[in-house]
Amino acid sequence: MSMNNEKQITAKMMSFVQALGKPLVAFIVSLGYLSQFVAKSVYNCFMPPFYVRLLGRQFMNMGFYSLPVVGLTTLFAGMVIAIQTYSGISKYGAESAVATVVLISVTRELAPVLSALMVAGRIGAAMAAEIGTMRVTEQIDALVTLSANPFRYLIAPRVWAGIIVMPLLVLFGDVIGIFGGYVVGIYKLDFNPANYINNTMSNLQSIDIMTGVIKACVFGFIISIMGCYHGYRSKGGAQGVGEATTNAVVSSSILILIFNYLITEMIFSR
Amino acid sequence: MSENKIEIRKLYKAFGKKKVLNDMDLDVRQGESLVVIGGSGTGKSVLIKCIQGLLIPDSGSIKIDGHEVVGTTEDIHQKMGMLFQGAALFDSLSVWENVAFRLLDKSKMSKKDAKLEAIRVLRQVGLAPDVADLSPAELSGGMQKRVGLARAIITRPEIIFFDEPTTGLDPIMADVINDLIIESARGLGATTLTITHDMASARKIADRIAMLYQGKIIWSGTVKEMDKSDNPYLRQFISGSSHGPIKMEV
Numbered sequence: 161m162s163m164n165n166e167k168q169i170t171a172k173m174m175s176f177v178q179a180l181g182k183p184l185v186a187f188i189v190s191l192g193y194l195s196q197f198v199a200k201s202v203y204n205c206f207m208p209p210f211y212v213r214l215l216g217r218q219f220m221n222m223g224f225y226s227l228p229v230v231g232l233t234t235l236f237a238g239m240v241i242a243i244q245t246y247s248g249i250s251k252y253g254a255e256s257a258v259a260t261v262v263l264i265s266v267t268r269e270l271a272p273v274l275s276a277l278m279v280a281g282r283i284g285a286a287m288a289a290e291i292g293t294m295r296v297t298e299q300i301d302a303l304v305t306l307s308a309n310p311f312r313y314l315i316a317p318r319v320w321a322g323i324i325v326m327p328l329l330v331l332f333g334d335v336i337g338i339f340g341g342y343v344v345g346i347y348k349l350d351f352n353p354a355n356y357i358n359n360t361m362s363n364l365q366s367i368d369i370m371t372g373v374i375k376a377c378v379f380g381f382i383i384s385i386m387g388c389y390h391g392y393r394s395k396g397g398a399q400g401v402g403e404a405t406t407n408a409v410v411s412s413s414i415l416i417l418i419f420n421y422l423i424t425e426m427i428f429s430r
Numbered sequence: 431m432s433e434n435k436i437e438i439r440k441l442y443k444a445f446g447k448k449k450v451l452n453d454m455d456l457d458v459r460q461g462e463s464l465v466v467i468g469g470s471g472t473g474k475s476v477l478i479k480c481i482q483g484l485l486i487p488d489s490g491s492i493k494i495d496g497h498e499v500v501g502t503t504e505d506i507h508q509k510m511g512m513l514f515q516g517a518a519l520f521d522s523l524s525v526w527e528n529v530a531f532r533l534l535d536k537s538k539m540s541k542k543d544a545k546l547e548a549i550r551v552l553r554q555v556g557l558a559p560d561v562a563d564l565s566p567a568e569l570s571g572g573m574q575k576r577v578g579l580a581r582a583i584i585t586r587p588e589i590i591f592f593d594e595p596t597t598g599l600d601p602i603m604a605d606v607i608n609d610l611i612i613e614s615a616r617g618l619g620a621t622t623l624t625i626t627h628d629m630a631s632a633r634k635i636a637d638r639i640a641m642l643y644q645g646k647i648i649w650s651g652t653v654k655e656m657d658k659s660d661n662p663y664l665r666q667f668i669s670g671s672s673h674g675p676i677k678m679e680v
C-alpha cells in the first residue's frame with residue numbers, strides 16, 4: 161500500500177518536473193534557432209546582391225501605407241495626454257505643463273511605442289503570413305534551387321525597411337501627436353495658441369527626439385526579424401501559417417515593450 | 431572519370447527517431463532518365479532535397495560529376511533545374527518573371543531580352559505568349575506545372591529533377607507533361623531524376639526505374655526488366671494491391 165503510494169507520488173513528481181522541463185528545453189532550443197536566424201539575417205543584410213526593387217516595395221508597404229494608422233493613434237494619444245495632464249496637475253501653470261508633458265510623453269514614449277505596436281500588427285503579421293506561405297508552398301526551396309539566397313532576397317529588404325522606415329514613421333507621429341495636444345489645448349482648454357507653441361518650442365530637446373528615433377530603429381528591427389523568423393520556420397499548411405502570424409505579432413509586441421523599458425533605462429536613469 | 435552524373439553512397443537521414451533514408455545507395459548515369467518510385471512517405475522528396483542541399487543528410491556522400499556536394503558552399507544549383515510538386519511559382523511575380531527569374535537575378539540580361547527568352551521557352555512548353563503577363567494564381571494546375579517546367583529548363587541545366595510531375599493532373603494533361611519532360615530532357619541532353627508513384631508516367635519517361643522502400647533502393651532496372659521481375663515488393667507496387675509484403679503504416 162505505502163509502496164504503491166510512494167510510487168504514485170514519485171510518478172507525479174516526475175511528470176511535474178517533466179511538464180516544467182519540456183517547455184523550458186523547447187524555449188532554450190528556440191532561442192538558439194532565433195539567435196542563429198538573427199545572426200544570419202544581419203550578415204546577409206550587408207552582402208550583395210541588394211534587391212533595390214524589393215526594398216522599395218517594403219518601404220511602400222511598411223512606410224507609406226502605415227501613415228494613416230500611425231497618424232491616427234498618435235493624434236489621439238496626444239489629445240488624451242493633454243486632457244489628462246490638465247485634469248491631473250494643478251491648474252496653476254497648466255498652460256506650460258500641458259505643452260511640456262505632451263511634448264515629452266509623445267516624443268519619448270507614445271509615438272515610438274504606439275506606432276511600433278500598430279506596425280507590428282499590420283506589417284509583422286503580413287510578413288509572417290507571406291513568408292510562411294512561401295515556406296509551405298515550397299517557394300523558399302524554389303528560390304534556393306534558382307541560386308537565390310532567401311536571406312538576401314526575402315529577409316534583408318524587410319530588415320532594412322524596418323530599420324529605416326520606423327524612425328521616419330515615428331518622426332511623423334511626433335508631429336501629429338504634438339498637434340493633437342495643441343488642438344485640445346487651444347479648442348478645449350482655451351490656451352493661448354502663441355503661448356502653447358512657444359512653450360512647446362522652448363522645451364523641445366534633441367534628446368527627446370533622438371530617444372524616439374533610437375527606439376524606432378530597434379523596434380523596426382524587432383518587427384521585421386520576428387515577422388520573418390516565424391514565417392520562415394512555419395510548417396504544416398494554412399494552420400501553421402496562421403500560428404506563425406499570431407506568434408509574430410505577440411512576440412514582437414512583447415519584445416517591443418521589454419526593449420522600450422531597457423532603452424529608457426539606459427538613456428534616462430543616470 | 432566515372433560515367434555517373436550523380437553518385438549516392440550510404441545516404442542516411444532521420445527525423446527524430448524516424449529513419450527516412452537508411453544507408454541508401456543510388457547511381458544516376460550521365461544522360462539517362464531515372465525514375466524513383468515508392469509509396470507515399472517513403473522519402474522520395476527527402477532524397478531529392480538532400481541532393482539539392484535543401485536538407486542536410488545526417489551522413490553519407492552525394493557526388494555530382496565526381497564532386498562531393500554534401501556540406502559544400504559552392505553554388506551547385508547552377509547546373510540543376512527543379513520542377514516542384516506544387517509548381518512553387520512565386521506569386522508576387524508575373525509568369526514571365528517567374529520563368530526568367532534566373533536570367534534577371536544572376537546574369538545581367540536586360541528585362542526586354544529576358545522577357546523575349548521567357549516567351550520563347552513558354553512556347554516550347556505549349557503556352558501562348560499572352561500568358562506571360564498573367565499572375566501564377568490565374569493559371570490552372572496544369573498550366574502552372576508547365577510554367578514551372580519552363581522556369582526549370584530556361585538556363586539549360588545538366589540535371590533536372592521532377593517531383594511528382596503528374597500528381598493532381600487529369601490523365602491527358604499528365605501525358606502532355608510526360609511528353610514535355612521527355613522532349614525537354616532529350617532536347618537539352620540533360621540527366622533527369624523523376625520521383626513519382628504514377629506508374630503510367632514512370633513507364634513512359636524512364637530509361638531506368640528504381641524502387642525506394644524503407645530507406646533503401648530495393649530494386650532497379652529497365653521497364654522491361656521490371657515487367658519480368660518477380661520481386662514481390664515491386665510486383666505489389668506495380669499492381670497497386672493492398673495485399674503483399676509492403677505494409678502501409680496507417
Ligand SMILES: Nc1ncnc2c1ncn2[C@@H]1O[C@H](COP(=O)(O)OP(=O)(O)OP(=O)(O)O)[C@@H](O)[C@H]1O
Nearest residue numbers: 445450468469470471472473474475476477594627
Ligand atoms: N522537414 C521534415 N521534418 C520532419 N519530418 C519530415 C520532414 N520532411 C519529411 N519528413 C518525413 O519524412 C518522410 C518522408 O517524406 P517525403 O516527403 O520524402 O515522402 P514522399 O516519399 O515524397 O511521399 P509523397 O509521395 O507522399 O510525396 C515522411 O514520413 C515525413 O513525415
Ligand SMILES: [Mg+2]
Nearest residue numbers: 474475515594
Ligand atoms: Mg513527395
